[in-house]
Amino acid sequence: MRRRLLSSTLLVAAIAVLLLGVPLGVVVSRLIVDEAAQELRAEATRLVGEVEYARIQETPLDPQQLEQKYPDRYIQIFERGNPPKATVVGTPPPSGQEMTEDAESDSGIFVRVSRDRAQVEQDVYARLLLIVALAVAALAVAVGLAIVQSRRLSLPLRDLAMIAERLGSGDARPSKHRYGIPELDRVAQVLDRSATRISDLLTREREFATDASHQLRTPLTGLTMRLEEIVAASDHPDVVREEGEAAIVQAERLTAVIDELLAAARRQRHSQAEPISIDEVLVQQVTEWDPVFRGVGRRLVLAGTRDLKALATTGGFGQVIATLLENSLRHGGGTVTVTTTSGDNYVVIEVTDEGPGIDDEIAPKIFQRNVSGGGGTGLGLTLARALAAADGGRLELVRRRPVTFAVFLRPADGQDRNRVVSGPA
Structure with missing residues (x-):
């Protein structure tokens, strides 16, 4: 690219110099010749006046004085008379x-003034040489520019190419380089925005993998507990059937969790929010978690207003x-x-x-990522x-x-609300 820029600039400068320099040289040479001719004509006219004045004053012409006054000139003076003078x-x-x-x-x-043409040509050559020198200087300046x-x-284009190659290799850091050229700065800004978007996408992908592993742990734990109950109750067919159905529900919940995480990663869940029954989700969660709480000697109680409906997704609200x-099970206590x-x-x-x-x-940063007060992963509340x-909606620590x-x-x-007395689940 640099070579093409240099050659094209030099070609344009050479054409410009030729288009301007050649006519200028012709005009300057003609001006010098015309100026020399006008100078000779003026000298001849002035000599005629001097000779007439000398005749009137009846003083002879002094050739030495004329030679000093008109150096490098060949002068011929003719006077009519009897006899004529030259x-x-x-x-x-x-x-x-x-x-x-x-x-x-x-x-x-009659006066005739002559001079050597070589002197005029030398002057013309000197002026033409000056024009050529200026043309060469102009070409040199053009090459330098x-x-x-x-x-x-x-250099900026090479830098932008390196940035683009770095983006392609997975390094999505914005360069924030600016070059003082509006077009190149615009390209740099676009690359920086692309790098930011790519970085956000990569971050979301990494967070999705972490979030998925964290969120899938809870339904897998519930599924494991149900399978353990099935194994422990193998001698009681009714219990085995009940626990098997509960395990199927846990597996379905696991599938729903995966769908919810994928939708959240693609930012499509907000459009899927619809009226759901709060009681159905809470009863499902309490039913699944109550055996675990009873296993550690604690109680799980459901209280408040029944038959409430809200805009949410069943899987998302259930995960929260x-x-x-x-x-509460890991870090809390009591009921x-x-x-x-x-x-x-x-x-x-x-x-x-x-x-x-x-x-x-x-407490002020409990919802921040990787913040935990009890040795946990610090992801649960962030994801919730x-x-x-x-x-x-929103989740707050009140x-x-x-x-x-x-x-x-x-x-x-259009929801009906009935107040009920709180009690154990």
Whole structure:
């Protein structure tokens, strides 16, 4: 590219110099010749006047004085009279190389002034040489500017090519390089935006793999427990059938979780939110988690308003509740209460336990990724909040001691609300 820029710039500069320099040289040479002729004509006219003045004053012409006054000139003066006079001053130029101009007065005085044409040609050559030198200087300046411009263009292009190659290899860091050329800066901005988008995509892919592994752990744990119950109750057909059906439900939940994670990764879950029964999801979760809580000597209680409906997805809302229950099981203590209430703007589901609560140092960043106060992965609450937000709701920590998490969902229209007395699940 640099070579093409140099050659094209040099060609354009050479054409410009030829188009301007050749006519300029012709005009300058003609001007010099015309100026020399006009100078000779003026000298001849002036000599005619001097000779007439000398005749009137009856003073003879002094050839030496004329030679000093008109150096490098060959002067011939002819005067009519009886006898006629002729005066010659200077050395005649070589034959065929002279420039001659004549002047004559009414009184019969004739003057011819000649000079060597070689002197005029030397002056013409000197001026033409100056024009050639200026043309060469112009070409040199053009080449220098072409070199600077080619570097200014080629180096950024090479840099942009390296950035594009780096993006193709998976290094999606924005370069933030700017070159002072609007077009190249525009390309650099586009590459930086592309790098940012690619980095976001890669980050989401990595987060999806981490989130999937974390979220699939809970239904797999439930499925494992059901299979263990089947093995333990192999002597009781009715129990085996019941536990087998529960295991099938867990497997279906596992499939639903995978679908929800894929939809969330593609950012399609918000459009899938629809009116769902809050009771159905909560009863399902309580039914699955109650044996686990009873196994460690704790209770799981469902309280609040029944028959509530909200806009959400069954799988997403179920995952949020499952995450809160798992956190209460691992990090909380005592009885866990799931309370449902409703207002004009939100349906609220609160999960409260009787444990020691959350440290004041961790509470402000409890929903941040990789933040955990009990040796966990620090992903559960982050994913739960993302799932709630994807359904158009939100997950908040409303009380630190005893710890209470609240899920706020948009209410569905036309729902019947009946207040019931709280009690064990």
